[in-house]
Amino acid sequence: MKKQPQITEKTKQKFVEVFCELYSQKPIEKISIQEISNKSGYNRSTFYQYFTDIYELLDSVENDLLNEMKKELANKELSMDTVQDTLYCLDKKEHLLVLNALLGDYGSVRFLKRLKKEIALNQLELNVPQNQSLTPYFIEFYLTTALSLFRLWLQRQKDLSSEEFFKLVENLYSRGFTPYIKE
Numbered sequence: 001m002k003k004q005p006q007i008t009e010k011t012k013q014k015f016v017e018v019f020c021e022l023y024s025q026k027p028i029e030k031i032s033i034q035e036i037s038n039k040s041g042y043n044r045s046t047f048y049q050y051f052t053d054i055y056e057l058l059d060s061v062e063n064d065l066l067n068e069m070k071k072e073l074a075n076k077e078l079s080m081d082t083v084q085d086t087l088y089c090l091d092k093k094e095h096l097l098v099l100n101a102l103l104g105d106y107g108s109v110r111f112l113k114r115l116k117k118e119i120a121l122n123q124l125e126l127n128v129p130q131n132q133s134l135t136p137y138f139i140e141f142y143l144t145t146a147l148s149l150f151r152l153w154l155q156r157q158k159d160l161s162s163e164e165f166f167k168l169v170e171n172l173y174s175r176g177f178t179p180y181i182k183e
Contacts, residue, residue, distance in 0.1 A: 020101035027106045103151040
């Protein structure tokens with residue numbers, strides 16, 4: 001007998017939510033399938049109907065977020081604002097639990113690398129000085145800084161409004177740190 005798709009999706013989503021809650025609190029190595037199952041209200045065999053192990057669950061969470069981001073960015077023109085556009089895509093209530101896990105203290109460096117790759121690096125290269133040996137450094141600085149600031153903003157539980165945060169990032173890139181220093 002086939003299960004109803006909405007029930008199947010709801011069950012899978014519950015595993016994802018519980019995993020993200022746990023992953024934002026402790027390293028993946030300390031999370032067990034039993035713990036996820038118990039907190040989800042299902043047994044281990046139900047977990048295995050959706051995922052082979054915790055790492056497949058992590059891949060699923062990362063892939064779902066990146067695919068959603070790609071869909072949203074597909075309609076935008078690529079430019080230096082691509083990083084800002086990416087952060088705007090990620091700044092959605094429905095992504096908060098996942099982002100707190102993936103970008104939290106126990107999140108993986110691998111996800112950050114995947115996220116950086118998804119941002120159109122070739123387009124960014126068009127807007128930086130044409131010194132081939134320096135270009136990778138400019139791009140890394142730009143991406144790493146933006147993602148690090150976004151991560152800090154999430155950790156601080158979005159203590160600035162979205163508008164204030166994005167304006168701050170934009171100002172830091174365009175005018176630097178100096179305007180914020182009191183004389």
